[in-house]
Amino acid sequence: MPAPAVLRDVFQALRKEWGEEDEGYTFENGPPPVDRLDVMVHRAQEHTATTAFATIGMAAHPMPAPGGPAVDGPASVPTPEERAELRLFRRGPLPPADEGRLATRLANLAAYPWTRGHPLGWGELVGFDDELPAFPGCRTLFLAGPWLTGQPATVETGVGPVRVLNAVPVSDEERQRARETRPETFFSDLLDTRDILAPPPVTRP
Numbered sequence: 001m002p003a004p005a006v007l008r009d010v011f012q013a014l015r016k017e018w019g020e021e022d023e024g025y026t027f028e029n030g031p032p033p034v035d036r037l038d039v040m041v042h043r044a045q046e047h048t049a050t051t052a053f054a055t056i057g058m059a060a061h062p063m064p065a066p067g068g069p070a071v072d073g074p075a076s077v078p079t080p081e082e083r084a085e086l087r088l089f090r091r092g093p094l095p096p097a098d099e100g101r102l103a104t105r106l107a108n109l110a111a112y113p114w115t116r117g118h119p120l121g122w123g124e125l126v127g128f129d130d131e132l133p134a135f136p137g138c139r140t141l142f143l144a145g146p147w148l149t150g151q152p153a154t155v156e157t158g159v160g161p162v163r164v165l166n167a168v169p170v171s172d173e174e175r176q177r178a179r180e181t182r183p184e185t186f187f188s189d190l191l192d193t194r195d196i197l198a199p200p201p202v203t204r205p
Contacts, residue, residue, distance in 0.1 A: 009157035063119035101133035123183030138169035
């Protein structure tokens with residue numbers, strides 16, 4: 001079955017922005033209506049560069065309207081009929097196993113609006129039972145909008161804009177701070193505190 005036109009638009013926009021991907025992971029037979037999702041990977045060639053992940057497939061359908069189980073923390077609530085895709089960044093090259101596990105985690109998160117009946121938006125926190133691959137000490141993702149000049153907030157498609165949700169891993173301590181303050185303030189402070197593309201420093205007792 002050919003990909004929906006909106007996904008072709010998302011794919012072409014990603015190619016234009018990042019160039020050709022180094023790897024792609026395909027996940028099929030997901031929870032309805034997301035029966036297929038791809039995660040594109042652009043690998044860092046040196047330790048100061050960034051390995052980038054992007055989903056393609058989440059935007060095939062609008063996210064469910066608010067009203068399902070609430071996620072952890074305040075957020076910018078998506079508007080009705082909003083579509084989204086996820087991105088995640090990690091400083092430096094990654095071992096193949098970590099790359100694959102991160103792609104899987106991102107694909108599972110992309111299905112979240114339909115498995116939980118709640119859309120995802122900027123400023124939200126999504127927690128996991130275990131640490132995120134390649135991000136020791138992080139069991140939570142903060143969903144952010146663009147923070148650098150040139151980063152897109154949305155991708156324009158034939159059915160309207162698709163919001164870009166940047167998944168930023170945070171530690172338990174950072175998660176607690178995020179729950180106690182406005183999302184914009186928390187993320188601004190986080191950017192001033194550390195490199196958000198790398199795991200947070202280990203806190204020694």
